[in-house]
Amino acid sequence: MEHLPEMHLQHPATVEEAVKLHAAAPASRYLAGGSDLLVNIRRGIERPDSLVYLNGIAELHTITDGLEQISIGGAVTLRELAESQLLRKPFSAVAQAAGKVAGPSHREYGTLGGNLCLDTRCVFYNQSEWWRAANNYCLKYRGDICHVAPGGKKCFAAFSGDVAPALLLFDAEVELAGPDGRRRIALAALYRNDGMDHLTMTRGELLVAVHVPKIPAPVRTGYAKSRVRGSIDFPLAGVAVRLGLQDEKIADLRIGLTGVSPLPFLVRGLDKFVGRKPDDACLEELREVVRGQAKAMKTTLTPPHYRRRVAGALAQKLAESIF
Numbered sequence: 001m002e003h004l005p006e007m008h009l010q011h012p013a014t015v016e017e018a019v020k021l022h023a024a025a026p027a028s029r030y031l032a033g034g035s036d037l038l039v040n041i042r043r044g045i046e047r048p049d050s051l052v053y054l055n056g057i058a059e060l061h062t063i064t065d066g067l068e069q070i071s072i073g074g075a076v077t078l079r080e081l082a083e084s085q086l087l088r089k090p091f092s093a094v095a096q097a098a099g100k101v102a103g104p105s106h107r108e109y110g111t112l113g114g115n116l117c118l119d120t121r122c123v124f125y126n127q128s129e130w131w132r133a134a135n136n137y138c139l140k141y142r143g144d145i146c147h148v149a150p151g152g153k154k155c156f157a158a159f160s161g162d163v164a165p166a167l168l169l170f171d172a173e174v175e176l177a178g179p180d181g182r183r184r185i186a187l188a189a190l191y192r193n194d195g196m197d198h199l200t201m202t203r204g205e206l207l208v209a210v211h212v213p214k215i216p217a218p219v220r221t222g223y224a225k226s227r228v229r230g231s232i233d234f235p236l237a238g239v240a241v242r243l244g245l246q247d248e249k250i251a252d253l254r255i256g257l258t259g260v261s262p263l264p265f266l267v268r269g270l271d272k273f274v275g276r277k278p279d280d281a282c283l284e285e286l287r288e289v290v291r292g293q294a295k296a297m298k299t300t301l302t303p304p305h306y307r308r309r310v311a312g313a314l315a316q317k318l319a320e321s322i323f
């Protein structure tokens with residue numbers, strides 16, 4: 001790792017001021033907890049000339065319980081999210097996912113906004129400058145080949161934030177502020193399936209808040225992940241499950257995945273499980289559906305087939321355990 005280069009550190013007090021400061025410097029970046037960005041700067045992956053520090057903006061630190069939704073500010077920390085009383089049933093998956101990010105010290109200053117806007121990861125990318133130079137870089141940054149899928153022009157670096165798949169279970173929306181004002185989009189629309197450019201936000205947009213609609217149905221939810229070091233690591237695969245039963249049959253089923261593709265996403269084709277009893281045969285079938293859509297590539301030292309299998313197994317176990 002290199003020393004941190006010289007950069008201007010800006011301290012805005014409002015969202016609008018932050019957006020203006022960002023627009024004024026050609027290569028600026030928003031800085032929240034810095035637990036991902038500062039590491040990437042020290043690796044030479046990011047080279048901003050100015051950092052717009054979001055911690056002094058009061059609006060970004062609130063969690064509010066509205067009539068129809070819970071709103072969580074972009075700079076709310078992962079520890080606050082994990083401990084929030086508002087995120088108990090049925091939103092347990094969100095609190096559990098936040099509580100499983102990295103280690104306790106990261107959760108103390110790492111934020112929701114930083115977690116949702118996390119860069120994608122790959123074993124050929126998250127390396128020091130000299131390591132990447134020795135390997136002729138790669139498509140994602142400065143190079144012209146992909147070491148994971150040589151010959152192709154697509155980057156498969158994996159989105160590995162834990163909280164996004166849990167929020168996807170609830171049709172969460174994100175509020176963005178940019179030079180053209182504020183807008184609100186579905187969280188799912190924040191992402192695209194491209195490891196080189198996985199966020200759809202336009203340059204200078206800031207994630208102000210996440211709005212989670214309240215749900216009347218009595219569903220239960222949970223989050224589980226597989227990681228190399230149990231106390232502090234990104235997910236090799238992360239799975240969020242939402243399950244509702246009526247008369248002992250499945251009435252509501254959603255599964256969100258992370259760590260296995262360039263974007264977090266909801267598993268498709270789960271309607272066929274509605275109306276069935278969640279017995280062994282049903283849950284084994286569910287495991288296979290999840291495994292089939294977890295298209296992990298060779299972006300970690302752990303083999304992709306393990307990550308695909310573990311995604312299915314986690315979904316099966318989680319669905320079994322939350323009821």
Ligand SMILES: Cc1cc2nc3c(=O)[nH]c(=O)nc-3n(C[C@H](O)[C@H](O)[C@H](O)COP(=O)(O)OP(=O)(O)OC[C@H]3O[C@@H](n4cnc5c(N)ncnc54)[C@H](O)[C@@H]3O)c2cc1C
Nearest residue numbers: 032033034035036037102110111113114161162207233234
């Ligand atoms: C050892 C280690 C282990 C880790 N393990 C995990 C893990 O298990 N799971 C996991 O999910 N993460 C993990 N992380 C990554 C990181 O700690 C968390 O994802 C954290 O939530 C990032 O938040 P932050 O506030 O520190 O983001 P920052 O580093 O400040 O920012 C990350 C990115 O988001 C942008 N950004 C931040 N806030 C906003 C905003 N409000 N609007 C627009 N853009 C914004 C920044 O410009 C930057 O590009 C790990 C990191 C380390 C160093």
Ligand code: SF4
Nearest residue numbers: 122138146147155156
């Ligand atoms: S998937 Fe390929 S292009 Fe993307 S970071 Fe890894 S090696 Fe680079």
